[in-house]
Amino acid sequence: MNSSENLLPKQDIHRRIIHLDMDAFYASVEMRDNPNLKTKALVVAHDPRKYNGHGVITTANYIARRYGVGSAMPAIEAVRKIPPDKLVFVEPNFKKYRAVSQQVHEIMHEVTDIVEPISLDEAYLDVTKNKLGSYTALELGNYMQAEIYKRTGLTSSFGATYNKFLAKMASEYAKPFGKTIILPEEAIDFLARQDIKKFPGVGKKTQNSLRELGINTGKDLQNKSVEFLIKKFKKWGYSLAMHSRGIDLSPVEGDRTRKSIGKERTFEPSIFDQQQALTNLRKYSSEVSDILIEKNLSAKCIVLKIRDSDFHTITRRxxxxxxxSNEKIIFQEVRDLFLTLPEFLNKGIRLLGVSTTNLEQTHYAEVDLFDTL
Ligand SMILES: [Mg+2]
Known part of the structure; x- marks a missing residue:
């Protein structure tokens, strides 16, 4: 191993993360409600023959997929590829899909409240601690798969492992009605055998530039030094380096995960002095910075909240x-925002607050990495 491996953060392998994904969701709902569709190549989309050739495929069932048709393709492709006696278009009915999604979410919340929805039909769950008191993610995945089938008549697949991106690759590994568990000691080998197109964020264009360099599999990525990947592909190379080595620190953003971090205080009597207001804002900036650093988070958006004696409140971001997460930068922004609002000092300030949103995980190695290499 090259010394530039030190540029990567250390992975915690003790979390238990599940990625749960409904199989061909919209198409499966339609087949459940109209069993005649089960033997057809079903495409959920506007029929392009009625819409001047327009329409995008939301989901295709597995029969349609055998003809090379899939999500996000122009619907007209289905007309070209599938024999007319086999092909059926069904208009998407999002109201119905949302109702089923709701049922699925109820089942997930029987396991944990740390659920991060990605779309109507897939979500990440952190089951390290869970409501069923189970020690194995396999048991929890099985529970959800069985309950979903029992209550909705639909199949799903899940992947379970120690981080998010790997859990997603795992759930896609054995669809439909699949389950894939990747133990920490198996991750490197599993990733080595994956084609690069299976890695998150690797689209057509990026695939081509990788293949030109002779990088076709996870193994090829593992054999390139971290330094090489960063030099070639900057930030994106860094994330490829992390993923190929099984590293992903991002938390499952549950409904209760804090979406913002802030400090505010009300004043009685109100503040009329600019210096006093700024002194307080500096203090809150510093406190917010401390919390961000402690939680290993950085913020992209700085918010000032201010209320006058008439209870007129505004926020500026x-x-x-x-x-x-730097307190000086946070304060500088808050101060600039504050100075654009002189009218509040005339009326008297009753509340001041500093908060940060658009939070992201801070990567240790990221600091000046992209400039120095
Ligand atoms: Mg799905």
């Missing part, structure tokens, strides 16, 4: 080019 500023987006940063680069996420930060």
């Amino acid at each position: 500023r987006m940063l080019k680069k996420a930060t």
Whole structure:
């Protein structure tokens, strides 16, 4: 191993993360409600023959997929590829899909409240601690798969392992009605055998530039030094380096995960002095910075909240080019925002608050990595 491996953060392998994904969701709902469709090549989309050739495929069932038809393709492709006596278009009915999705979410919340929905039909769950008191993610995945089938008549697949991206690759590994468990000691080998197109964020274009360099599999990525990948592909190379080595620190953003971190205080009597207001804002900026650093987070958006004696409240926000946890930068932004609102000092300030949103995980190695290499 090359010394540039040190540029990567250390992975915690003790979390238990599940990625749960409904199989061909919209198409499966339609086949459940109209069994005649089960023997057809079903495409859920506007029929392009009635819409001037327009329409995009939301989901295709597995029969249609055998003809090379899939999600996000123009619907007209289905007309070209599938024999007319086999092909059926069904208009998407999102109201119905949302109702089923709701049922699925109820089942997931029987296991944990740390559920991060990705779309109507897939979600990440952190089951390290869970409501059923189970020690194995396999048991929990089985529970959800069985309950979903019992209550909705639909099949799903899941992957379970120690981080998010790997859990997603695992759930896709054995669809439909699949289950894939990847133990920490198996991750490197599993990833080595994957084609690069299976890695998150690797689209057609990026695939081509990788293949030109002779990088076709996870193994090829593992054999390239971290330094090489960063030099070639910057930030994206860094994430490829992490993924090929099985590293992903991102938390499952449950409904209760904090989406913002802030400090505020009300004043009685109100503040009329600019210096006093700024002193308080500096203090809150510093406290917010401390919390961000402690939680290993950086914020891309800084928010000032201010209320006058008439209980008129406003918030002003500023987006940063680069996420930060630095108290000086946070205060600087808050101060600039504050100075654009002189009218509040005339009326007296009753509340001041500093908060940060658009939070992201801070990567240790990221600090100046992309400039120095
Ligand atoms: Mg799905």
